Amino acid sequence: MTYENSLTFARTCDQNDTLHSFRDRFYIPQVNGKDSIYLCGNSLGLQPKTVRAALEQELLDWQNLGVEGHFHGKNPWFKYHELFSEKESRIVGAQPGEVVVMNNLTTNLHLMLVSFYQPTPQRYRIITESGAFPSDQYALETQVKFHGYSPEDVIIELKPRAGECNLRTSDIEAVIADNAGSLALVLLGGINYYTGQVFDLAAITKAGHTVGALVGFDLAHAAGNVILQLHDWDVDFAVWCTYKYLNSGPGGVGAAFVHEKHASNPDLPRFAGWWGHSQEERFQMKKGFIPMIGAAGWQLSNGAILTMAAHKAALDIFDEAGMPALRRKSEQLTSYLEFLIQELRIPENILQIITPSESAARGCQLSLLIHQNGRALFEKLTAAGVILDWREPNVIRVAPVPLYNTFEDVYCFAKIFRKSWAELNR
Template sequence: MQFKNTREFARSLDAQDKLISYKEEFIFPVINGKKVIYFTGNSLGLQPKRAQKYVNEIMNDWAGLAVEGHFKAEKPWWDYHERLTRPLAKVVGALPEEVTVMNTLTVNLHFLMVSFYRPTKRRFKIICEEKAFPSDQYMLASQVRFHGFDPKEAIVEIKKREGENFWRTEDVLKTIESTGDELALVLIGGVNYYNGQVFDMETITKAGKKAGAFVGWDLAHAAGNITLQLHDWDVDFAAWCSYKYMNSGPGNVSGIFVNKKYHGKKDIPRFEGWWGTKKETRFLMEPEFEPMPNAEAWQVSNAPVISFAPYLASLTLFDEVGMEALIAKRDLLTSYLEFVLKTIDDEIGINDVFEIITPPERGCQLSVFLHGQGKPLFDYLMENGVITDWREPNVIRLAPAPFYTSFEEMYEFGQILKKGILEN
């Protein structure tokens, strides 16, 4: 398709967009009386309008039924989480029994590490990406220290090549091979939070498993954003937050994936609690833990259903639209944004103001170096109704989520950005 940086062309793309009506399903902040152009769905997704209804259902049941809501509500609380598993499994490419919802992301990674980081004197190293999201770095280092190892020795970081802004798959594979039988675990962010790169999860998983290691993925920036086939890729475990592309609300609950091959095992190391025991015997208060025959065995406490409600509301949207349609729009939308940025760069007449550091292997996000520009430009965008994400020293992250972003907004953003550079 031959793009044009005109409002008319952008509107023509919107006219052809089968998902354009879903923009009305979300609530937008307003600045100076106008809805914002929202680029930070990779940090916090917008609120679906239907979320309030789902939350109110539980609040009303709590008011009218109190404790009986666990069993007598229209959506009983004691199995509320089961309503999320089937639509969520479609999003991450899993069997329904391989996913569940609980806790928050880093908490879940810690819980999963009990099962999938079992270091020995010989096999104790963990491979991750250089400068992983800080919470992952802290989590890995604390796990390693807990087991009596030195993070400087046990954590192997895959580095970018000199002068490059992305990781090469061959470098990941070489690191796995060179670590050899010292490798206990590969745990990488499926989509890097900073540059937006999508890792080749299938190839890396296969290599890690061949080396005799467990392989897990932090999918915080991947779930609801890219194609995932966790079951078919034979991933051991994964976890993700729900408040970015999945629009469940700030700091909300996390999802987990545990490969079916580990289900029903009583001898697997695992921190256990009441809600992971079999439903049939849960209320008999038996002294011995009988694990659920699915990923729910990793659950510890009863479900925080008020938190689950907006997640379920958002998942109904994903179930209606499907990941295939979202990804098709995502690719066209992000490509058009890239075109707009390059066109504005040419129009400004200053060489290479914008340097896109996101490689072609990407989802919604474009990370852009603003050469010669600083925080005042970011502030200008915010003041003029464009919500982006600033990362030091001079990077803005732009994530046009396909559910609620239009092509005309990409054009409008370009005009605001151009004016901001020329005025600053």
């Protein structure tokens, strides 16, 4: 597509967008009495208009049925997690039995590490990216200490080459190969939250398995953003949240993937709970944990129905749009955003896009490294009705989400950016 820096061009793109009507299914936050330019779906997705009715349905069942809602509600709570299997699996490229909606992201990460980080005197090291999201850093640090090791001795952090902002796949593979004899686990974010770089999950998984390590991913910024094929890539496990691109509410329910080669192994170490026990025998209240087949065997407690109801409402919309169509629009929106930022002609030593320029190596997000007046610029944009995300020390993250953002949103953002920049640099 050949882009143009004009409102007419942006509106023509919107008119030709087969997903354009989905915007009307979301509430757009208001600023100064009009729709904001909301480019922050990488932090919190917008509220679907169907969420309220979904919550009210479960509240009514609770009101009218009490405990019987577990078996006789419109969506019986006893098997509520099963409502997600098909649609959730399509988002991450999994078999339905390989995914489960439960808990939150970091809880699920700890549960996965219990099963998939089993250090031995020979194999105990973990590879992750430098500057991973703090939750991942803290989870790895504490898991390593739990096993009696020092994080400084165990955790290997991948860093970009000098003068570069992103990791090269070949460098990741080289570090994996260099630690072949001692490597137990590779754990990366599917997308780095700060730079917006998408990692080559298939290549990384293959490299890890080649040296005998297990491989898992935190997909907080990847699920619902880029095309994933976890089953075919032979990924061992993954976790993600649902409140970013999946629009399921603040602190919404998390999800996990366990490859079927592990999910059907009852002897795999895990922290068990009642709801992961064999469904057929759960109410016999016997000792001796027998896990459900598949990822559902990692459940601990009965589901948090109200947050899961919000996710169900959001997921129904997402599944209707379809990941392939969303990804196609995402690539166009993000490329248009990049084009307009480059049209500003701001010197690179002042404004730098640190997200890769190749569509395959990024999702919705562009990270703008602002070397001069960054915070002041962010505050000006916010005051003008643009909702973005600031990350210390000097990055503005801009995320045009294909489910509800438009080309006109992107054009208007660039216009406001230009005006705000000029006012700060007179």
